[in-house]
Amino acid sequence: MPAPLPAERPGEILDAGLKSASELSGLASGRAREVLRALWRSKTFVIGAAIVLFWVLDAIFWPLFVPYDPEGLVSPATLQPPSAEHLFGTDDLGRDIFSRTLAGARPTLTVAPLATAIGVAGGILVGLFTGFYRGLADDIAMRVVDALLAFPLIIIAVLVISILGPSITNVILVIGIVFTPIVARTVRSAVLVERQREYVAAARLLGNSDLYIMFVEILPNITGPIAVEITIRLGYAIFTSATLSFLALGIQQPSPDWGLTISIGRVFLQTAPSEVLFPAAALATLIVGVNLIADGLRQVLEE
């Protein structure tokens, strides 16, 4: 057991390394706090977050605000333009479009995050293993990814859903599985950088298991690219789930889901545009909001 050595100048030399007194206040959470502060200063991120927060609160609390039952036939007059009674007008069955637009956030914001979670979890697993081990398995996995990426995402989703049958569960699973290789590629490239670093070599010399090195040593250092990927994927998931609903392959009637509503209303686009316009605007703002968050996050993390 090594005995403590006499310091050349006790006290002074030992305090040598601290960068500055002011930085000491942050200590362990320093980096996270710095990122949060930078995010708060980023206009892009703050605007995006405000939009998304609005829709999330709406998806949770819409029953408190809606004037009518979104699925009820509340008006004998169908396809009405906006009025004081029905703010966004009524649809082809006499339902209140304002209530349906507010309520339509819930199915979208259920399907998209769950699908993203599956895709990110799968992508992290595949990316960590292929990036860490390289070799034949990596080559095969990456060629499969290339093949998958060659097809438009929506075609694969349509194909699978038409085989499995339309249902919310199937939509979530399909989007999640299609996202897995895309996320895996991002994670893999981050792992390839980290595994070259000396701390990974040191961990190996200590005799850590591969799983420990992957999940405890490497994973915490690639959270930045993963966070960016999550927000990007979320935007795509919202878009894809709306498209599948539009194609009648996802959520079914009488749900107020935006994609579904747009699909039904498009027949009346010439005479009564309200039924398409308002859900489409809602969908667009949500996707823009998510993408603003992704941009803000990327700018801050890449600084």
Place this chain on the structure above:
Amino acid sequence: MSTPQPLASLPQSGALAIEHLTISYLRRDRALPVLTDVSFHIEPGEAYGLVGESGCGKTTVAMAVMCYLPANARIEAGRIRLQEVDLTTAGEAQLRSLRGNRMAMVYQDAGSALNPSLTIGRQIAEVYRFHGGLDAAAATDAAAAMLETVQIADPARMLRRYPHELSGGQQQRVMFAMALATNPDLLVLDEPTTGLDTTVEAEVLDLVARLRSKFSASILFISHNLGIVARMCERVGVLYAGRLIEEGPSREIFSDPRHPYTLGLTRCVPNRIMRKDANRLDPIPGSLPPLGLAVQGCVYAPRCPIARARCREEDPPAFISGPRRVSRCFYHDEVPSIPQSAEALPSSPANGASEGDLLRVERLSKRYGAGANQVVALDDVSIELEAGEVLGLVGESGSGKSTLAKCVVGLLDASGGEIDFAGRKLARLADWREPQLRRKLQMVFQNPDTTLNPSHTARRILTRAARLLSAGGSAVDRERRVTSLAAAVQLRPHHLDLKPSFLSGGLKQRVAIARAFAGSPALVLCDEPTSALDVSVQATILNLLVDLQTKQRVAYLFISHDLGVVRYLADRIAVMYLGQIIEIGPAQEVFSPPHHPYTEALLSAMPAIDESQGPRIKLSGTMPNPANPPSGCRFHTRCPRFLGDICRERNPPWQEDREGHRYRCHIAPADLGPAQREATSSPAGDNNRPRAETSP
């Protein structure tokens, strides 16, 4: 002599004059001073060196002179005059013309300063076209002539090449060609040889010395390496925390410093006679004050061995401490009598009594690729190491030093050969080795910024190492082990709860050393552990390594490009060239003739502040491509003692000199020794200590 004298009373003429320059960086609406009241001047044709550790403001001076300060920098006070022009008030158009025609700069990293998508010829010719007003053909001719001036062989072909096709030394020569194209009055060199190998560095410095007789430019030479500045410059200024704390002729300032910081800098580097068993290095205690910290009194007082109450209250003015010398120290008269603070080691490391070899590497080879593209990184390498011994491993980058270390420690899979450790044959990869063997064989890495996991605190890193390397034990035992490891590497308890980004380079390296020592290793491989650190921090780390070695009888395989460090630390030295060991033996034997001509060249390329050097042994060309090594002796393409066909055709034999010292060469020790001794004792050559010459 102790009466304060304002610096302005010194002559302020000259090519460049900086007067009371004060610069701040704005960060989050706060102005952090980086330079405070810096004044110096450079005579026409003079080379002025600026030294100091990283963070002292050297590069800020260079950027201020070139008017390339970043957007958040603010000149608070002072003037920079290039002859009659005040650069701090000059307009952008005037600056552009000045930068091309009157002043030029050579950066540290030539690879990123050159445009990768344009040919060398186009980039040099551009300077002639825009600043010299030549047409395209004339500019190309001028570029070729300039390449000849900076001693690039076959300029016509070089003009058509792209930067990535050039070696680091060639790129730096091209930078010099571009800088000198307009025959500037002032040449700013910011660490122009940092990152180059010692032999290439020596060539570039020789080139600078030779160019000075051709061009009349004044030179501002910025470097952290005192040896280089001592060799290249007539006068030197020492920067500390943004203040010019001492100035004087370079010969005197390092041999007879009059500021405690300058003295500290000269003492913390091992010199030619220092050995680990006789002398401890003398590090400067403490560290640089953080940027923007308001200091009352002398900035150096917290680290100064002779600081008194007055130093902590009053800011010392510039004193005239001798002819042409200035020191910002109240007690500059006392500096020469400051004793060495570090005492010699209590006990010298036990050597002599041999316990047999701890490590035997036999005929180890490592090849990458196959067929025509095969690169042989290690070729038939055999070394042995006794318990408690330090084997220094030197050689230029690409010689295979790190590959050897990584094969030994089991991070790389050797292609052939055997490694025996503590009497057992080692599996090739660390994962396949038995835990108790792995524990005894650890490594300290080069880069303090990546050697620790940035997400984990120092305590977590050491606790994990203690858990895996010290067999068994409870959580309490591990905690005690971590505490004692931290104490052994002089880490304070509160450092343990910090993540690496809050630790300085030196502290990070201490955590890395503690991690390697967690299992009481028998052999630690040190891969350039101090090359990224400042000299004063390097001294504490080297002292620490020596202490650990003495107390724990651990052996080191110590890789370094710094021969001074290796000579101080190593019991035996192995020299590598292109994947082969070409010389191995006791340290003193390797450092004195007869030795391999390559070792001879490496030694003569060493810049030193403590003695004037003999003529330099020059190596021609660069290291050959390891995918296609030269036939016969691998060194024959660059060898200064090339014999002829025999070197080209036949693999050189091992020549045994004295016991344990051998080298690979066709020249026998009886012939090589006298020839090399004669070379070192002959009078100084023409390129030694260049004098300023102003060409008409």
